[in-house]
Amino acid sequence: EIFTQQLKNCTSWFVELLKDPYVGTNPAWFKVFVYLEVFLHLPFFLAAMYAFAKGGRHWIKIPSIIWSVQVITMTLQMVYVILNDDFSNYKTKVVPETLEERYQLAGCYLCFVIIPICLLVYMLTSQKYNNLESSAFVKKVKKN
Secondary structure (H helix, E strand, C coil): CCHHHHHHHHHHHHHHHHHHHHHHHCCCHHHHHHHHHHHHHHHHHHHHHHHHHHCCCCHHEEEEEEEEHHHHHHHHHHHHHHCCCCHHCCCCCCCCCCCCHHHHHHHHHHHHHHHHHHHHHHHHHHHHHHHHHHHHHHHHHHHH
C-alpha cells in the first residue's frame, strides 16, 4: 500500500511537471504503447542484455533492428500527437497550454529515441554484426 501511494505520487508529480495528459488519462492508444513496453520491449531488453553481455551473439541483430525501428516509429507518433492534439476535450485540466509546454513534453518523449537510434546505427554499420564469416552458423556449416 505504501508503494502504491508512492507510485501514485510519482505519477501525479510527472503529470504536473510536464503537463502530460496521457499518463494522467490513459487513452486507449497510450495503453497499447504501455502494453508494448511490458510484453515486447521488456523481453527484448532481457534477451539483448544477455546477448551483449555474452558478446558475439549474431542472432540479436535482426531483433535489435526491429526493436529500434519500432521504438523510433512509436515515439515519433507520440511526438506528433503531442504537437498537434486538441487538448480541450481531455478530462484532465493538466494539459500543455503553450507551444513551449508542448515542446517540453515532446522533448521528454524524444529522449526515448536516443538509444534505439544508436543501436540501429551500430547494428547496421558494425563489422562485428555484419561479418558473416564470424557468425556461429557459418562456422558450423564450414566444419561440416
